[in-house]
Amino acid sequence: MTEKKFPLDKTALEKIAQKYPTPFYVYDEKAIIENVRRIKAAFSVFPSYKNHFAVKALPNPYILKILCAEGFGADCSSYPELLLAEMAGMKGEDIMLTSNETPASQYEAARKMGAVINLDDFTHIEFLEKTAGLPELISFRYNPGPLKEGNAIIGKPEESKYGFTREQLIKGYSLLKEKGVKRFALHTMVASNELSVPYHIETARMLFELAVEIKEKTGVRIEFVNLGGGVGIPYKPEQDAVDYQTLTGSIQKAYNEVIKGTGLDPLGIRTEWGRNITGPYGWLVARAIHKKEIYRKYIGLDACMADLMRPALYGAYHHITIPGKEAAPLTEVYDVVGSLCENNDKFAIQRSLPKIDTASENGTGDFVVIHDAGAHGRAMGFNYNGKLRCGELLLRQDGSIVQIRRPETTEDYFATLDLAGVKDFC
Numbered sequence: 001m002t003e004k005k006f007p008l009d010k011t012a013l014e015k016i017a018q019k020y021p022t023p024f025y026v027y028d029e030k031a032i033i034e035n036v037r038r039i040k041a042a043f044s045v046f047p048s049y050k051n052h053f054a055v056k057a058l059p060n061p062y063i064l065k066i067l068c069a070e071g072f073g074a075d076c077s078s079y080p081e082l083l084l085a086e087m088a089g090m091k092g093e094d095i096m097l098t099s100n101e102t103p104a105s106q107y108e109a110a111r112k113m114g115a116v117i118n119l120d121d122f123t124h125i126e127f128l129e130k131t132a133g134l135p136e137l138i139s140f141r142y143n144p145g146p147l148k149e150g151n152a153i154i155g156k157p158e159e160s161k162y163g164f165t166r167e168q169l170i171k172g173y174s175l176l177k178e179k180g181v182k183r184f185a186l187h188t189m190v191a192s193n194e195l196s197v198p199y200h201i202e203t204a205r206m207l208f209e210l211a212v213e214i215k216e217k218t219g220v221r222i223e224f225v226n227l228g229g230g231v232g233i234p235y236k237p238e239q240d241a242v243d244y245q246t247l248t249g250s251i252q253k254a255y256n257e258v259i260k261g262t263g264l265d266p267l268g269i270r271t272e273w274g275r276n277i278t279g280p281y282g283w284l285v286a287r288a289i290h291k292k293e294i295y296r297k298y299i300g301l302d303a304c305m306a307d308l309m310r311p312a313l314y315g316a317y318h319h320i321t322i323p324g325k326e327a328a329p330l331t332e333v334y335d336v337v338g339s340l341c342e343n344n345d346k347f348a349i350q351r352s353l354p355k356i357d358t359a360s361e362n363g364t365g366d367f368v369v370i371h372d373a374g375a376h377g378r379a380m381g382f383n384y385n386g387k388l389r390c391g392e393l394l395l396r397q398d399g400s401i402v403q404i405r406r407p408e409t410t411e412d413y414f415a416t417l418d419l420a421g422v423k424d425f426c
């Protein structure tokens with residue numbers, strides 16, 4: 001069971017909304033930092049452990065700065081993400097570039113920054129050599145194919161476009177060695193939003209065993225393994241969070257069994273967790289503006305799937321609470337919907353909730369808080385249907401509120417158009 005908390009009460013929200021009208025995202029700095037420290041404590045058995053926060057989960061430089069101050073690096077997959085990491089003060093090998101179908105210009109940018117380049121394919125060795133040139137340290141992404149089960153969001157490794165096969169890895173490290181590369185790393189990313197601890201332990205063991213095999217077959221010594229992202233969060237109250245101590249305890253056991261006593265010890269451990277770092281500590285706050293009753297009862301919000309598309313995209317569950325009505329009985333069953341002209345724009349379907357008051361009834365309307373939106377939330381937003389994405393607020397440790405991204409305006413929406421050109425056009 002996971003208690004679904006929200007750090008602000010209705011009165012505090014009313015005050016915030018006077019300055020920053022809904023909808024908005026709000027992130028809890030204190031909770032993020034406490035979570036990061038729990039993770040670091042659990043991994044303290046591996047002194048060189050580092051998490052490279054997956055920038056795509058929450059690409060805001062203020063958040064990245066908080067994480068950088070805690071010793072985290074970044075995992076980037078595009079040029080703008082590399083720039084965000086740099087903006088946050090991250091440097092050199094604290095930044096990883098794990099991308100695929102990568103343009104030469106992106107490799108060049110990563111190389112200039114001294115970021116760790118994680119190659120997605122055997123053919124990219126030569127591509128990198130011919131374009132940006134081979135750096136001293138290179139990482140490969142492994143795709144275990146049929147050797148590892150996938151999960152619902154990421155799919156089966158066998159059907160996934162990412163990474164090297166086992167044979168290609170062996171050939172690849174040998175080739176790098178021939179070409180004079182000095183330092184080597186190994187990466188995989190096989191699951192997304194996976195709550196099963198055994199699954200993640202198995203991934204670590206798989207990489208440990210592979211590092212041993214690589215050493216035996218090629219003489220290449222892997223410096224660190226990167227277990228990727230994909231640790232799940234309990235979106236549903238009846239789910240439990242991954243216990244970090246249990247996880248690292250078992251990873252250590254696998255390490256002792258597979259790596260200790262080989263020439264690979266000490267082997268560095270890295271992760272590129274995104275979702276479980278910030279996900280539970282971000283909320284989308286909207287207001288109920290309309291209510292309608294046809295074949296079902298609907299509550300219409302001032303936010304829509306352009307602000308948070310996980311429910312529409314994956315049928316994902318996001319818990320909903322109504323500030324001021326936390327203890328109220330769940331007497332109603334609603335579809336809670338946004339304004340997009342797509343019928344899958346529903347934050348919740350047939351959800352039991354307290355009776356919700358709307359702006360059309362009482363002028364303001366209840367706040368509707370959508371939980372676990374701190375990762376892959378605002379970041380996946382879009383402008384389809386002329387929707388302007390909402391802004392982001394940060395609840396600081398001292399209780400103050402800072403706007404860390406303003407809401408979009410119509411000017412932003414039109415910014416890529418040459419409007420003068422339109423005027424003179426036929």
Ligand SMILES: *Cc1c(COP(=O)(O)O)cnc(C)c1O
Nearest residue numbers: 054098229230231272273274275
């Ligand atoms: C998305 C992604 C991550 C982060 O995944 P989470 O589920 O947010 O932990 C890490 N690494 C790679 C390569 C990714 O594509």
